[in-house]
Amino acid sequence: MSSTAMILLIITLLSLYLAVGIMDGVRRRYLQFKQQQKQQLQLYRLRRQGDLLKLWLRHPEGQLLAKAKPGQHLQLFSQDQLGHPISRAYSIVSDYKQRRYYSLAIKIEATGRLTPLLAQQLKQGQLLQCSYPKGHFQLEFSPRSFFNSFVKAPKLLVKSRPVVLIAGGIGITPLLPMVNAALRQQRPVTLVYQARQLQDLLHHRKLLRLAKNTNLHYLPVLSQPDTEWPGQRGRVHAAQLAQLGGTKADYLLCASATMVRELEQSLATLGCRRVQHELFSAAHSTQSFAITLGTSEANSLGHSSVLDALLASGVKVPFDCRGGSCGACALRLVSGDCKNVLQNEYTVGEHEILSCCVQANSPLHLEWPTTAADEQPLPLQQSSSLTTHDDTTFA
Ligand code: FES
Incomplete structure (x- = not known):
């Protein structure tokens, strides 16, 4: 190939790369706007x-x-x-x-x-x-499943990544459409559903029927069943999950913060890396750290997020979704260390945090975001709202 052709090829590839990047950026902006x-x-x-x-x-x-x-x-x-x-x-x-x-x-x-x-x-x-529908807790696409759904290839040729869905109580709700999606993609799918008693299992009969007629492996687990319950009793363990899906599976968990954390950590130590989660609510912080915002002070102990700690101390931080999607609660982190307790879909600027999604991991010094430095924080009643998490239905 001549050097001119080579240069032309490189320019074309670069232009294509740039165009795809720009289109993706526009698409993301549009979705965020929507x-x-x-x-x-x-x-x-x-x-x-x-x-x-x-x-x-x-x-x-x-x-x-x-x-x-x-x-x-x-x-x-x-x-x-x-x-x-x-x-x-x-x-x-x-x-x-x-x-x-x-x-x-x-x-x-x-x-x-x-x-x-x-x-x-x-x-x-x-x-x-x-x-409009939103949220990043989604079943990831498996390219081989895509091939399967179109070509209807023999399963021996094309093996899709297995999916293991783990629900605790009302955490079953986002997982139900995922069961359908995984079945349509012809992926091996297991649904592990932890609840207290039989009557707490939502859509139990429907799921049993589905398991009978499709490839769904449905495993309900009751922590306080009555004596006639023929199924699994007690709690779901990570070792059992890892055995069901293996290290290559997509694990999606929607349950209480405690259950999610325990399982997520144990799955990671067992070599399962493709783990996503959604929480009903974050567990309350057991650590006591001072949080300062301007001249106001709060303490992290007993609060599920920095936002909660500040609001409980009477600091009027604006907020809306309390689930990481609106950006209203963004604050500037001057010093200190935070840990994420909720997944956020809103992207914050450098040195900013979404106060509804993080807990303090050390004493924190916060300030109002720079772009809003000249503005007064909104009065609480103009911006206040709560999200799902208090009502335990996931967000
Ligand atoms: S991102 Fe909406 S209140 Fe925090």
């Missing part, structure tokens, strides 16, 4: 089963809804009893291919700020303010 937008959806069906509220939402004029990826959630915007804005994120339970409606399953928490109100006030036909 995720900040709100939409009105109509509640066309509503059912209550014990402490579970099931909602079906559709477009008021019957249009197709935005595509949701398996594992994503919707944020609901409402008002609390004092008329303060409040929002929570709830997993979309319906199949991700369904574009006529989204269904949500919400656990009603007697002490929650939003769910008791939803249970009392929601009426069929009502319009609700919602976000």
